[in-house]
Amino acid sequence: MLDGCTDDRLRREALGYLNSATIDMEERLKVLERMYNIDEPSLACKCELAAVYGKDMKKRKELEQDIIRDYWWWINHYIYEYGDFFGEREERSEPPLGSEKKILLIEKCMGIFYALFDKDDLGEYLFYEGQYNEFLAREYLKTGKIQEALDCFEKSVDGWLAYNNLPDRYEYKSVLTDRLVYDKSKQFQGGDYPNCKRYRSAIDKNSVYNVVRDNPRFKAAYDKLIQR
Numbered sequence: 001m002l003d004g005c006t007d008d009r010l011r012r013e014a015l016g017y018l019n020s021a022t023i024d025m026e027e028r029l030k031v032l033e034r035m036y037n038i039d040e041p042s043l044a045c046k047c048e049l050a051a052v053y054g055k056d057m058k059k060r061k062e063l064e065q066d067i068i069r070d071y072w073w074w075i076n077h078y079i080y081e082y083g084d085f086f087g088e089r090e091e092r093s094e095p096p097l098g099s100e101k102k103i104l105l106i107e108k109c110m111g112i113f114y115a116l117f118d119k120d121d122l123g124e125y126l127f128y129e130g131q132y133n134e135f136l137a138r139e140y141l142k143t144g145k146i147q148e149a150l151d152c153f154e155k156s157v158d159g160w161l162a163y164n165n166l167p168d169r170y171e172y173k174s175v176l177t178d179r180l181v182y183d184k185s186k187q188f189q190g191g192d193y194p195n196c197k198r199y200r201s202a203i204d205k206n207s208v209y210n211v212v213r214d215n216p217r218f219k220a221a222y223d224k225l226i227q228r
Contacts, residue, residue, distance in 0.1 A: 008038050019048075028052060043070045062179040069180065072116050076128075079109050085135050099139040106135050118174040124166060124182045130159025134199070141208045150217045157221040160199055200225045 032049040053060035133156035140149035170182040
């Protein structure tokens with residue numbers, strides 16, 4: 001299976017069985033490293049591999065930062081799920097959360113985010129600066145807080161543009177990320193959520209923005225997306 005199969009899902013599954021059956025630590029290390037080098041290794045694989053590495057090894061430190069980033073991603077993901085920020089739950093057993101509570105949840109997300117990433121060293125995570133502020137702008141508009149909404153809308157546009165102007169390679173400098181490197185050629189290319197054209201289309205279709213479409217601040221920020 002490992003020598004002839006080209007399906008990463010099946011190869012990953014075979015390696016998982018092999019890892020479970022391997023007692024010798026040196027052999028397990030080889031198996032785990034093969035699992036890690038397949039695209040999108042699981043968090044469980046990373047944690048197990050870190051446990052096998054020696055405490056002072058460079059690879060372990062790099063992997064620990066990768067694991068910290070993964071744990072942050074999952075926390076962020078489940079706060080998004082809890083708040084249903086993408087509005088994908090058609091069937092509900094209880095009423096959706098109100099805008100005030102959603103604003104508090106996004107502020108929680110941002111607090112956790114900026115505890116891990118430094119504002120002047122966001123790299124590919126400029127994406128989230130755009131996304132958080134996009135969510136906030138929408139919820140502030142629903143509560144009638146126009147100036148707060150415009151503040152966040154401007155920040156969201158700047159975040160999207162900065163992300164789309166990111167160089168192909170970026171080396172982080174912050175204390176919890178300085179062993180990580182962003183390499184555009186190795187990133188998952190599916191989906192178009194960070195795409196400025198997609199963002200513009202979503203704004204055009206969302207009626208929540210109708211109240212500010214003629215506002216000079218909104219127009220100026222929106223025009224940046226058109227120029228992009």
